[in-house]
Amino acid sequence: xxxxxxxxxxxxxxxxxxxxxxxxxxxxxxxxxxxxxxxxxxxxxxxxxxxxxxxxxxxxxxxxxxxxxxxxxxxxxxxxxxxxxxxxxxxxxxxxxxxxxxxxxxxxxxxxxxxxxxxxxxxxxxxxxxxxxxxxxxxxxxxxxxxxxxxxxxxxxxxxxxxxxxxxxxxxxxxxxxxxxxxxxxxxxxxxxxxxxxxxxxxxxxxxxxxxxxxxxxxxxxxxxxxxxxxxxxxxxxxxxxxxxxxxxxxxxxxxxxxxxxxxxxxxxxxxxxxxxxxxxxxxxxxxxxxxxxxxxxxxxxxxxxxxxxxxxxxxxxxxxxxxxxxxxxxxxxxxxxxxxxxxxxxxxxxxxxxxxxxxxxxxxxxxxxxxxxxxxxxxxxxxxxxxxxxxxxxxxxxxxxxxxxxxxxxxxxxxxxxxxxxxxxxxxxxxxxxxxxxxxxxxxxxxxxxxxxxxxxxxxxxxxxxxxx
Amino acid sequence: xxxxxxxxxxxxxxxxxxxxxxxxxxxxxxxxxxxxxxxxxxxxxxxxxxxxxxxxxxxxxxxxxxxxxxxxxxxxxxxxxxxxxxxxxxxxxxxxxxxxxxxxxxxxxxxxxxxxxxxxxxxxxxxxxxxxxxxxxxxxxxxxxxxxxxxxxxxxxxxxxxxxxxxxxxxxxxxxxxxxxxxxxxxxxxxxxxxxxxxxxxxxxxxxxxxxxxxxxxxxxxxxxxxxxxxxxxxxxxxxxxxxxxxxxxxxxxxxxxxxxxxxxxxxxxxxxxxxxxxxxxxxxxxxxxxxxxxxxxxxxxxxxxxxxxxxxxxxxxxxxxxxxxxxxxxxxxxxxxxxxxxxxxxxxxxxxxxxxxxxxxxxxxxxxxxxxxxxxxxxxxxxxxxxxxxxxxxxxxxxxxxxxxxxxxxxxxxxxxxxxxxxxxx
Numbered sequence: 069x070x071x072x073x074x075x076x077x078x079x080x081x082x083x084x085x086x087x088x089x090x091x092x093x094x095x096x097x098x099x100x101x102x103x104x105x106x107x108x109x110x111x112x113x114x115x116x117x118x119x120x121x122x123x124x125x126x127x128x129x130x131x132x133x134x135x136x137x138x139x140x141x142x143x144x145x146x147x148x149x150x151x152x153x154x155x156x157x158x159x160x161x162x163x164x165x166x167x168x169x170x171x172x173x174x175x176x177x178x179x180x181x182x183x184x185x186x187x188x189x190x191x192x193x194x195x196x197x198x199x200x201x202x203x204x205x206x207x208x209x210x211x212x213x214x215x216x217x218x219x220x221x222x223x224x225x226x227x228x229x230x231x232x233x234x235x236x237x238x239x240x241x242x243x244x245x246x247x248x249x250x251x252x253x254x255x256x257x258x259x260x261x262x263x264x265x266x267x268x269x270x271x272x273x274x275x276x277x278x279x280x281x282x283x284x285x286x287x288x289x290x291x292x293x294x295x296x297x298x299x300x301x302x303x304x305x306x307x308x309x310x311x312x313x314x315x316x317x318x319x320x321x322x323x324x325x326x327x328x329x330x331x332x333x334x335x336x337x338x339x340x341x342x343x344x345x346x347x348x349x350x351x352x353x354x355x356x357x358x359x360x361x362x363x364x365x366x367x368x369x370x371x372x373x374x375x376x377x378x379x380x381x382x383x384x385x386x387x388x389x390x391x392x393x394x395x396x397x398x399x400x401x402x403x404x405x406x407x408x409x410x411x412x413x414x415x416x417x418x419x420x421x422x423x424x425x426x427x428x429x430x431x432x433x434x435x436x437x438x439x440x441x442x443x444x445x446x447x448x449x450x451x452x453x454x455x456x457x458x459x460x461x462x463x464x465x466x467x468x469x470x471x472x473x474x475x476x477x478x479x480x481x482x483x484x485x486x487x488x489x490x491x492x493x494x495x496x497x498x499x500x501x502x503x504x505x506x507x508x509x510x511x512x513x514x515x516x517x518x519x520x521x522x523x524x525x526x527x528x529x530x531x532x533x534x535x536x537x538x
Numbered sequence: 539x540x541x542x543x544x545x546x547x548x549x550x551x552x553x554x555x556x557x558x559x560x561x562x563x564x565x566x567x568x569x570x571x572x573x574x575x576x577x578x579x580x581x582x583x584x585x586x587x588x589x590x591x592x593x594x595x596x597x598x599x600x601x602x603x604x605x606x607x608x609x610x611x612x613x614x615x616x617x618x619x620x621x622x623x624x625x626x627x628x629x630x631x632x633x634x635x636x637x638x639x640x641x642x643x644x645x646x647x648x649x650x651x652x653x654x655x656x657x658x659x660x661x662x663x664x665x666x667x668x669x670x671x672x673x674x675x676x677x678x679x680x681x682x683x684x685x686x687x688x689x690x691x692x693x694x695x696x697x698x699x700x701x702x703x704x705x706x707x708x709x710x711x712x713x714x715x716x717x718x719x720x721x722x723x724x725x726x727x728x729x730x731x732x733x734x735x736x737x738x739x740x741x742x743x744x745x746x747x748x749x750x751x752x753x754x755x756x757x758x759x760x761x762x763x764x765x766x767x768x769x770x771x772x773x774x775x776x777x778x779x780x781x782x783x784x785x786x787x788x789x790x791x792x793x794x795x796x797x798x799x800x801x802x803x804x805x806x807x808x809x810x811x812x813x814x815x816x817x818x819x820x821x822x823x824x825x826x827x828x829x830x831x832x833x834x835x836x837x838x839x840x841x842x843x844x845x846x847x848x849x850x851x852x853x854x855x856x857x858x859x860x861x862x863x864x865x866x867x868x869x870x871x872x873x874x875x876x877x878x879x880x881x882x883x884x885x886x887x888x889x890x891x892x893x894x895x896x897x898x899x900x901x902x903x904x905x906x907x908x909x910x911x912x913x914x915x916x917x918x919x920x921x922x923x924x925x926x927x928x929x930x931x932x933x934x935x936x937x938x939x940x941x942x943x944x945x946x947x948x949x950x951x952x953x954x955x956x957x958x959x960x961x962x963x964x965x
Contacts, residue, residue: 175713175843205841413872418657421954422664447841454879457934508882508934528840528850535820536856 101519104128106143110152115474115489127496130518135490158505159489160215160497162477163452164408165442168219169199183222189286191350193229195219196248201241207526209449210236213499213512223255226283233481237517251360256374287381290351296342303339357384364388368396391425392417401435406480409439430463440477457506567591569604573613578900578915590922593944598916613926620915621668621923624874625834625903626814626867630656636675638718642739644775646682648672654698658871660691663949665875666938668923671907676710676789677718679736683707690943704908710789712845740806743776785811791845793821812906817849823860832863832906837883855888865903882932895932
């Protein structure tokens with residue numbers, strides 16, 4: 069076996085890599101892959117078509133151009149061939165709920181853009197508009213192979229605003245925001261009650277029934293708003309039609325008529341548009357079932373209330389958390405929707421077994437529910453795969469755990485044609501590690517995003533290196 | 539509904555009684571055989587055995603001599619480690635973590651708040667934790683005195699207290715005290731305020747100690763007119779710190795503050811046992827090693843506040859290589875349930891050996907707590923606090939199958955709830 073190149077991940081003293089990092093530090097990286105790259109000799113976890121020992125993966129033009137056993141894949145001439153012998157190669161991991169780009173230092177308020185607390189109904193908040201592409205947290209996360217993530221507002225509001233789907237590398241926010249407003253959380257966990265106080269509560273809503281009524285009213289208002297606009301559009305169309313007819317008529321009478329009078333008549337028939345309401349407008353794609361609601365509940369009662377609310381308005385939804393809904397998992401399965409489960413580190417309730425939440429992914433999988441994992445974090449996004457690994461200790465099959473942070477997530481977020489597996493034609497988000505992606509000990513050696521080598525450095529690496537010199 | 543049928547409470551309790559833990563005295567001799575014994579101090583023993591007598595490790599090796607009457611536990615070729623020691627925990631205190639009414643509260647005894655029925659004790663046990671140091675919070679520059687517990691969930695309160703554990707006191711520094719008191723327009727609201735408050739308290743303790751020393755001298759000399767000074771619980775505790783009778787555990791983040799605390803300890807003649815959190819220890823590891831100060835740190839937490847901004851996941855291994863004793867601790871009801879995974883991160887970040895990583899959650903935290911002569915490794919004479927794992931413990935996958943404390947099984951994965959009634963019967 070010839071080794072055409074030293075692996076780029078052979079050590080941080082590699083001069084080639086260093087040059088690469090320096091080049092990046094002084095230029096804005098445009099995310100176009102320059103020449104084809106072939107990783108040769110690694111173990112490929114394709115996710116969709118099994119494991120290929122001694123495989124080759126070719127990345128070209130930012131896409132995966134070929135995947136297969138070393139014996140059958142032709143490496144294009146001019147490709148940079150990297151020896152990946154002994155390495156495990158897998159698709160970039162997808163974190164299905166994060167606050168990346170919305171926070172820097174949790175306790176420092178001015179660095180946080182997590183949620184608007186002025187009202188419980190804030191669907192017109194767009195995380196894409198707060199997303200800070202230069203956040204120091206993003207390189208930390210991608211260093212461990214997380215290449216894509218959902219950015220969601222914090223869950224303090226019933227409707228806190230809309231998610232974004234990001235890629236963790238790019239020249240700027242515009243490039244990194246693959247999909248703006250891809251989904252919207254609807255939170256019903258009890259934590260959205262912030263005016264609690266029983267008889268002392270002064271501000272509506274202070275209870276779950278208050279939150280539900282407020283939510284229902286918001287969707288009713290949105291339906292009404294939709295009707296008003298439809299009505300307006302119809303009248304406008306009618307008016308336009310009438311105007312055309314009038315024009316035809318007028319053509320004959322033009323000589324006899326007083327033009328000014330006619331103008332007045334036209335003005336009267338022109339319908340006025342309803343006042344735009346950003347809140348209600350934001351709800352429309354969800355009411356129309358065009359976009360996904362991420363329906364969050366913890367226990368069985370909240371879960372069923374939330375689901376009936378969603379059904380009342382025929383919302384298209386996936387479930388989120390359901391950490392304490394063990395008694396109703398058959399009901400969950402009957403809904404036939406995916407579940408973003410966990411975090412499985414959530415403490416059990418008083419009357420739950422010590423492993424009630426740990427085993428939830430396995431219990432859902434057994435019932436045929438599609439599951440995905442999320443870190444629900446910003447600083448700890450890098451630990452997403454650990455959670456998937458831990459779930460296997462409580463009965464989740466290994467392949468399903470890996471799928472829950474790759475292809476399942478890609479399917480839930482509507483990007484399975486581009487992400488989530490090592491398949492030809494997909495975006496070349498590829499991770500090279502020294503072992504099992506779900507094991508906490510595994511060290512990620514190189515991450516490729518859209519076929520480009522991501523510089524394997526971050527703020528923490530720089531501090532490490534600075535203080536290692538002493 | 540869950541379709542699994544769990545063992546009933548009755549059966550679990552019967553098993554507990556059979557193992558003799560319910561009366562706390564009638565220990566049975568036990569042999570654990572067919573295990574990969576990770577001793578922490580003298581390597582791994584493949585296919586090893588342990589003989590447990592009277593709750594202590596009586597023998598360990600490839601074969602052990604044990605009476606035929608001993609109960610045999612076949613580990614089935616699985617890994618066996620010492621019980622995990624969590625050197626920084628606030629569980630089982632029912633939210634009574636901070637007496638945040640004054641920055642100096644050394645007379646608070648965490649034992650007085652210890653809620654021995656807290657299920658968090660059992661959940662940590664299920665993650666392999668057998669000993670924890672329950673500390674006062676970090677609101678105060680000088681907080682209260684810690685309690686050391688063994689996770690014998692289901693036993694009585696007194697059985698759960700680690701017998702004759704040395705005393706520890708919690709100091710704090712940095713953002714927390716200044717935020718708590720600063721937000722009330724009180725001293726301290728700055729780091730200089732923090733240290734001034736701490737120094738003032740220690741100066742008063744010196745005076746108090748002198749008064750008592752002089753009284754005790756008089757008594758010793760037979761002076762019958764000597765009258766004792768008034769006892770002051772606060773100053774009495776601090777005087778014991780100055781006398782070296784209480785170990786000092788300091789909540790601290792920034793490296794500059796670590797140097798100030800070291801200087802302060804020298805100024806007043808006490809020793810610092812460990813810096814807790816210590817996320818910037820890697821910047822001053824030489825000085826920590828020189829002063830024999832350990833650290834109890836997180837594996838990779840960072841960024842949750844300004845003083846955690848320079849945290850790096852290599853902190854543990856970089857400090858270790860400079861000769862600092864390193865423990866990975868939880869400071870969390872959640873993380874205390876999976877400290878083995880947290881320790882495994884030291885392998886990933888900085889290439890710790892298996893034994894070095896394991897030491898970070900066993901022998902090293904035991905040293906911080908001051909009980910390393912009794913727990914933290916598999917050595918003859920030590921308490922039989924042991925964990926049998928279903929898989930390799932330093933991974934995402936290893937979870938405890940059985941946890942023994944003082945030779946009794948307190949957790950058994952096949953019968954969760956052993957000795958307790960905290961899960962629903964027949965669920």
